[in-house]
Amino acid sequence: RKEVEQDPGPFNVPEGATVAFNCTYSNSASQSFFWYRQDCRKEPKLLMSVYSSGNEDGRFTAQLNRASQYISLLIRDSKLSDSATYLCVPASPVGNMLTFGGGTRLMVKP
């Protein structure tokens, strides 16, 4: 089993839609989780951190289910500028190490 599994997509949605991405991870000892955003041919950038059972930042909501080893990202009222690849990233419990998923590609259409 891969350490981090994500549906590669692409998810094609119209502007204003709500879209959700899921991610499963295999290391049950992971304590910290992150969503990174990567635009085409650019570097990954931190979108949000996920702690406890989840958190919200504007139109973005991340949820964590430790029992099922599952993380989700919900984007409400999608904008054209949300088009990107979203990387699910659990942190190793040892050291400052991150494990990157392959990413889910989102395309928001007018």
Added chain:
Amino acid sequence: NAGVTQTPKFQVLKTGQSMTLQCAQDMNHNSMYWYRQDPGMGLRLIYYSASEGTTDKGEVPNGYNVSRLNKREFSLRLESAAPSQTSVYFCASSETGTSGITQYFGPGTRLTVL
């Protein structure tokens, strides 16, 4: 405050040539990392440096060497480039604060080995 910078942005090598990718950060971070990213795949860790003077292998270290020159700089060297090393290389640095681990990435180096 430039964050993480990488040079060069693009490079084409012939098989067997060597080169060094440079990375520098101005955020006073202790930890630095080198990743490669191939189409359709996640970032894979090549080497990392938890602090100045230390380096450790990541998931895919074969064919690479690194040097943590000082706290700011972390270089990646390909001694004898192979076509399998064609990839996008990202350098990153991290802090560990009360909010956990955050890695900041450089803009990447696109390397093609012919």
